[in-house]
Amino acid sequence: MPHTPNSTPPHSQLPTHEVQNQPVPRGARDLWAQDPILQSYAAHAGADLGHLRGAGRAYGTVEALFDAAEARRDLPRLVAFNRDGTRADEVHFNAAYHRLMALGISQGYAALPWRDGGQGGHATHAALVYFQAQLEPGVSCPLTMTYAAIPALNADAALAALWRPKLMSHQYDPAIAPVAGKQGATLGMAMTEKQGGSDVRANTTRAERDGDIYRLFGHKWFCSAPMSDGFLTLAHTPEGLTCFLVPRWLEGQRNAIHLMRLKDKLGNHANASSEIEYHGAVAQRLGDEGQGVKTIIEMVHHTRLDTALAPAGLMRAALAEALWWAEGRRSFQRRLIDQPLMRAVLADLALDLEAATALGFGCARAFDGTTAEDRAFARIAVALAKYLSNKRAPGVIYEAMECLGGMGYIEETPMPMLYREAPLNSIWEGSGNIICLDILRSLSRAPLAGHVLHQRLQQACGHDAGFARAYSAHQARWPALPAQAEARWFVESLAQLLAGAMLIEVAPQAVTDAFIATRLLGQRGATAGAMAQGDLAPILARLCPPD
Ligand SMILES: Cc1cc2nc3c(=O)[nH]c(=O)nc-3n(C[C@H](O)[C@H](O)[C@H](O)COP(=O)(O)OP(=O)(O)OC[C@H]3O[C@@H](n4cnc5c(N)ncnc54)[C@H](O)[C@@H]3O)c2cc1C
The missing domain is CATH 1.20.140.10 (Butyryl-CoA Dehydrogenase, subunit A, domain 3)
Structure with missing residues (x-):
């Protein structure tokens, strides 16, 4: 349960001394109303100030602060295999992590910039990024990648028609199910490989055509948010480096994406950055072959x-x-x-x-x-x-x-x-x-x-x-x-x-x-x-x- 500061004051008269000169604990805060710096730049950029007034309160409640602390305390856990030895390739999170994801998605973190006729969508999104970084930065990663993947989908009308409405949903849906049946979806990105991250042309993952789809073989050395509903990824075809959308879940089965291990990182602990392998994973091409970058x-x-x-x-x-x-x-x-x-x-x-x-x-x-x-x-x-x-x-x-x-x-x-x-x-x-x-x-x-x-x-x-x-x-x-x-x-x-x-x-x-x-x-x-x-x-x- 969230702890309400000072609801019943703790003992400050101790046997050896009196506790004093300690600032009163900071409780709930209003990340919009208490921040004139943010207000001036967001207003000048044309953000939706009415929306941000509400969001600033939502990101500073005692409950949200409690969830952020919980998401960092109870770290994401890789469940590679089930008890019976079958592959699960799942990451289990504390419920608080899911509540933080739901908060971001319901506020429109990923969706606002892409609404038809939405004014100041990026400026409003920018303030949500700023709020999220103050509350729990580890959750920012999957939310940001979902926001950023949406314009890349313009390279393929059919994929955009299927994915865009789910990525722009204000409903968080962590169910393990193909995207078509979900209320909302998230996307991640898997580019970096062991031999080179900045220089993605060194990628060795390859894609083989299989009828209408492709099958991917290779590894990705960093893949944050491996529980996303899909990943934008790069792989070689005979024409060169090509971009693919790899769905995480297929109809009635799991795609052949193996989670090898979670990274042991300096920080960003609530975010489950992982190493993955594609073992013939089903992928759909996004854009032309050879045009991946x-x-x-x-x-x-x-x-x-x-x-x-x-x-x-x-x-x-x-x-x-x-x-x-x-x-x-x-x-x-x-x-x-x-x-x-x-x-x-x-x-x-x-x-x-x-x-x-x-x-x-x-x-x-x-x-x-x-x-x-x-x-x-x-x-x-x-x-x-x-x-x-x-x-x-x-x-x-x-x-x-x-x-x-x-x-x-x-x-x-x-x-x-x-x-x-x-x-x-x-x-x-x-x-x-x-x-x-x-x-x-x-x-x-x-x-x-x-x-x-x-x-x-x-x-x-x-x-x-x-x-x-x-x-x-x-x-x-x-x-x-x-x-x-x-x-x-x-x-x-x-x-x-x-x-x-x-x-x-x-x-x-x-x-x-x-x-x-x-x-x-x-x-x-x-x-x-x-x-x-x-x-x-x-x-x-x-x-x-x-x-
Ligand atoms: C927590 C975390 C999560 C991540 N999540 C993801 C993810 O979800 N998906 C994903 O694809 N990647 C992810 N990454 C990987 C990240 O994007 C790469 O680590 C980054 O792009 C750098 O690549 P690299 O590690 O291979 O370093 P390198 O490319 O080897 O670079 C090493 C250093 O050399 C410098 N350098 C490179 N080329 C030159 C040059 N020509 N001149 C001068 N300096 C140069 C770089 O600036 C860097 O300082 C994640 C990384 C971290 C730490």
């Missing part, structure tokens, strides 16, 4: 939006906890939040959260756009956002952890979970170097991407002289694209500039000024809080409004 890239592009937003959610969760602690804890006769140096640290961290949220929602807005310029901007901006926000997240979360002192290192707080989660969104869907190389490729091969990006940065120059100086310095440093070895520096600089431009459009002046001074004009050291003192109060006020 082109087909599946639609899915990868959309998962990048979520992996650009999730670090903002993780940073938000860590900073909300740090702020709550600093407000409730006294040290040297003052509350921590009133100590000038603690204020500087929190405000500095808040600037990274502002930047990540601005970038994520700026991308979501472009994903909702309909013009060629929107598409070109979405492609380049999401890569910049994914790179920068994920590179900042581990450092920000570590510093937020330190704001709690020793308590931040204790598993009863969310900090260790957030810290373990922090590196993951950078690693998958194109790890740091791959993203940087991809950005160089986009800028050299897709002139429109470079053009719309330049336009956006040029516009910002007209609003802020400091920003204009920083952009000029960037252009002087890189009059042409850099060599590969310098790609990280170039991308970091460009991503910080884009974040600055997005802050200029939306954020209060104090936030924008501080960001430009510290991130673009070098008025900051290498560690959090090592920066000039500006007006910190408006920056901190956006972290959490007074009750």
Whole structure:
């Protein structure tokens, strides 16, 4: 049963001392109403604010928090075989995991962007990603892959007609049954093999034609969410690398997908990442033979939006906890939040959260756009956002952890979970170097991407002289694209500039000024809080409004 904090206060007078100077436990929270940073960027991106008001409450109930803790405590378990030796190839989850999946699906996490005539669908989805990352990031993976697979299905009208309505359902249905008879369905992705993940052309899985279908033979080294109703996967045909949809369950039988083992991971524990093998698994081709990368890239592009937003959610969760602690804890006769140096640290961290949220929602807005310029901007901006926000997240979360002192290192707080989660969104869907190389490729091969990006940065120059100086310095440093070895520096600089431009459009002046001074004009050291003192109060006020 969910524990209701302070319903009957515990003993604080103990035989040896009185328990004091511990902030009251955080209970239910409203992830929308208590987050002015989110509100401003979501509104500017055109999200459905009415929907988010309800969702923000739903993601912060005591029951949802309890389910998140349960889903992490009681880890998913592989049941490869039944008692009688027959193959089951199932993963069993705590019931709390299923309730979290049902919450995400009922809120429209996967479906909202694809509704006919839905306005701001990606922007609304982006806020759900941000909420989910705060509550339980392990559940985000199957929800994100389901959302991202939907546009890839456009490559085959018949498959889209069968799967799309199930993937867009608001009803979670974990039944082991073929998709046609289910109320709702989820999709996963299986690309990575042992010999190469970034370089999928090294895949060795092969597909043999068998009448109208294909049969797959091979392995996949990473397959998160193996209880999905199907996977988008890559395999070789005589024409080359081809994309397939592999249904998990067939009529009256299980498809020949063997779950070999679950990965023992640093974090992301509620998510059952697995190794799988195809032993003649039935598969349906999605797109033309030899066009596998082109087909599946639609899915990868959309998962990048979520992996650009999730670090903002993780940073938000860590900073909300740090702020709550600093407000409730006294040290040297003052509350921590009133100590000038603690204020500087929190405000500095808040600037990274502002930047990540601005970038994520700026991308979501472009994903909702309909013009060629929107598409070109979405492609380049999401890569910049994914790179920068994920590179900042581990450092920000570590510093937020330190704001709690020793308590931040204790598993009863969310900090260790957030810290373990922090590196993951950078690693998958194109790890740091791959993203940087991809950005160089986009800028050299897709002139429109470079053009719309330049336009956006040029516009910002007209609003802020400091920003204009920083952009000029960037252009002087890189009059042409850099060599590969310098790609990280170039991308970091460009991503910080884009974040600055997005802050200029939306954020209060104090936030924008501080960001430009510290991130673009070098008025900051290498560690959090090592920066000039500006007006910190408006920056901190956006972290959490007074009750
Ligand atoms: C928890 C978890 C869940 C996952 N779930 C899935 C899943 O469901 N489905 C799936 O398909 N995959 C999944 N993955 C796999 C993930 O997408 C890959 O690990 C990732 O794409 C990197 O591939 P790799 O591990 O083979 O590393 P490699 O491709 O070998 O890369 C190793 C390093 O080399 C760098 N690198 C590669 N090429 C270059 C280059 N040309 N220049 C410079 N640097 C380079 C990379 O950036 C990386 O830092 C998951 C991974 C994790 C950790």
